[in-house]
Amino acid sequence: KAADRFEVADINGDGKNDIIVSEEMYPGLEPEASVFVYTNPGNPNLEKWERKSLVTTWSVNNLDAADLDNDGDIDIVTCEHKGTDYRRLIFENDGKGNFTISSPDKGHESHLGTQLFDLDSDGDLDMVSIAWDNYKYLHVWRNDAIKQEFTWKHLSTKTGEIPQTAGGKQQTSCLTADIDKDGTAEIFITDRSVVPSVIMYKLVNGKFEKFTIDNDPLRIEAGNAVFDIDGDGDLDIVFPGESQSNQIWWWENPYPVYDGKPWIRRTIKNSGSTKHHDLMTGDFDGDGKTELVFWNQGGNLLAIAEVPADPKTAKEWDWKPIYTYTSDSEMEPVIGLENYPSFRGINEHEGLAKADIDGDGLIDIVGGGRWFKYKGDGNFEPNMIEAGYIFTRCAAGQLIEGGRPEIIMSAGDGYGPMNLYQWVEKYDDWQKKWTGTGTWVKTPIIETLYDGHSIDIIDFNGDGHLDIFSAEMKLNASNPGAIRILLGDGKGNFKTHIVHNDIGCHEGKIIDIDGDGDYDIVSKPYNWDAPRLDVFINTTR
Numbered sequence: 001k002a003a004d005r006f007e008v009a010d011i012n013g014d015g016k017n018d019i020i021v022s023e024e025m026y027p028g029l030e031p032e033a034s035v036f037v038y039t040n041p042g043n044p045n046l047e048k049w050e051r052k053s054l055v056t057t058w059s060v061n062n063l064d065a066a067d068l069d070n071d072g073d074i075d076i077v078t079c080e081h082k083g084t085d086y087r088r089l090i091f092e093n094d095g096k097g098n099f100t101i102s103s104p105d106k107g108h109e110s111h112l113g114t115q116l117f118d119l120d121s122d123g124d125l126d127m128v129s130i131a132w133d134n135y136k137y138l139h140v141w142r143n144d145a146i147k148q149e150f151t152w153k154h155l156s157t158k159t160g161e162i163p164q165t166a167g168g169k170q171q172t173s174c175l176t177a178d179i180d181k182d183g184t185a186e187i188f189i190t191d192r193s194v195v196p197s198v199i200m201y202k203l204v205n206g207k208f209e210k211f212t213i214d215n216d217p218l219r220i221e222a223g224n225a226v227f228d229i230d231g232d233g234d235l236d237i238v239f240p241g242e243s244q245s246n247q248i249w250w251w252e253n254p255y256p257v258y259d260g261k262p263w264i265r266r267t268i269k270n271s272g273s274t275k276h277h278d279l280m281t282g283d284f285d286g287d288g289k290t291e292l293v294f295w296n297q298g299g300n301l302l303a304i305a306e307v308p309a310d311p312k313t314a315k316e317w318d319w320k321p322i323y324t325y326t327s328d329s330e331m332e333p334v335i336g337l338e339n340y341p342s343f344r345g346i347n348e349h350e351g352l353a354k355a356d357i358d359g360d361g362l363i364d365i366v367g368g369g370r371w372f373k374y375k376g377d378g379n380f381e382p383n384m385i386e387a388g389y390i391f392t393r394c395a396a397g398q399l400i401e402g403g404r405p406e407i408i409m410s411a412g413d414g415y416g417p418m419n420l421y422q423w424v425e426k427y428d429d430w431q432k433k434w435t436g437t438g439t440w441v442k443t444p445i446i447e448t449l450y451d452g453h454s455i456d457i458i459d460f461n462g463d464g465h466l467d468i469f470s471a472e473m474k475l476n477a478s479n480p481g482a483i484r485i486l487l488g489d490g491k492g493n494f495k496t497h498i499v500h501n502d503i504g505c506h507e508g509k510i511i512d513i514d515g516d517g518d519y520d521i522v523s524k525p526y527n528w529d530a531p532r533l534d535v536f537i538n539t540t541r
Contacts, residue, residue: 005063012097016040024061028082058083062114079110123496168194175224184515240276273298335416355396397457410452450479454508465490474504504528
């Protein structure tokens with residue numbers, strides 16, 4: 001017999017890496033192979049490590065170690081390659097290096113390839129193995145460690161519970177807000193390829209009714225905002241123009257009369273360059289007034305606009321760049337050039353979020369791999385987060401409680417990870433003090449998302465810890481698509497709940513649609529199976 005497979009992990013929770021070994025028997029006719037754990041003594045001068053035998057059985061030349069039951073410690077798994085039963089063996093750790101052995105399955109010969117991976121993106125680790133003697137076989141075991149404790153009622157235009165959208169296949173934007181003050185959110189959908197270009201869905205007596213907001217053709221881009229622009233006490237809506245338009249528009253809410261007539265549209269921006277993918281509102285300069293911030297990709301800039309004294313008569317708002325960039329060159333993207341679509345421009349910036357990053361009481365701007373601090377006199381200072389991940393969706397919130405808010409980034413158009421960025425302050429060993437400066441340390445949360453164009457941070461389950469809403473676009477129907485909620489524990493750890501594992505969701509929203517106090521989900525595709533709209537009503541009790 002011989003030591004065949006090795007894994008390195010902290011088995012007993014002392015912060016030191018231990019070694020796990022599984023043995024192979026050849027020709028494997030006797031059950032004399034073992035799985036051992038060698039405990040790290042913590043002293044490099046000690047040659048002898050304590051060895052502990054976990055099991056002696058038939059040849060077990062495959063091995064992996066990871067947290068199978070999501071309890072924070074490392075478990076071990078192996079499968080028998082020889083013998084009569086071909087058992088799958090799981091060694092459940094109590095966190096102190098003591099193991100309980102179980103055999104949840106048998107009859108599947110395994111060789112070398114036993115690996116743990118979250119295959120179904122539900123937040124727990126599944127198992128894959130390959131055979132040798134029966135070499136045609138690949139074995140997969142699904143782990144159901146995480147209980148799917150939430151239930152949903154799925155409504156759709158495809159099944160008739162929601163009236164059909166405008167009929168086009170370029171549904172660019174989705175906005176949700178309670179514009180009629182009835183305690184339930186309305187849904188606005190845009191399409192740049194047909195008329196009406198903007199429609200609204202409103203719950204009336206428990207059923208969705210559709211209203212036309214704008215019946216003119218408009219080249220509307222992804223992104224939107226909602227706030228009281230004209231100061232009359234109700235919420236107005238904003239949508240931006242795309243690569244064929246240099247305009248941004250706002251629509252006056254006709255509250256309380258919703259008679260099916262189109263809303264009055266007015267102009268915010270009518271000059272400069274085209275394309276405004278992403279915009280948001282907030283008081284970013286501390287003057288007590290709401291500003292509108294937007295990317296203008298055609299002009300290679302981030303801009304801020306002030307609401308004019310009389311927005312109903314203004315032909316254009318005062319706006320100015322607060323950050324500019326060039327399109328000559330860029331740092332190689334985190335996900336590689338090959339994993340972005342060809343329509344992405346060199347050094348193109350996207351994504352907007354807001355949070356008080358440095359704790360000075362002002363809301364800061366996050367986007368394009370940076371955060372922007374207001375310095376006074378209308379000037380903003382860019383601060384780097386991730387130079388190679390600037391064409392992203394982003395969100396900000398206190399996912400790790402204490403310290404600065406964390407930043408989440410994922411590729412909205414492309415193939416790459418969802419990363420969490422935590423600010424870690426630098427300590428000056430020479431002067432023995434904290435410097436007030438730091439590094440944004442990256443931790444992947446999801447290894448791969450395909451066009452993860454929907455993202456938000458909310459406390460979904462009401463446990464006091466922030467969670468992440470994420471969904472994939474399923475662009476052109478060729479990519480995987482899932483809607484997920486990553487349930488946080490306030491320490492940067494997440495358990496994944498899958499709402500739907502095969503749907504296209506572009507600019508999805510998580511908000512209370514039916515007014516019962518919990519979060520529902522609005523899922524709008526861009527072109528996958530369009531025209532289409534889906535709503536997932538949270539029925540968890």
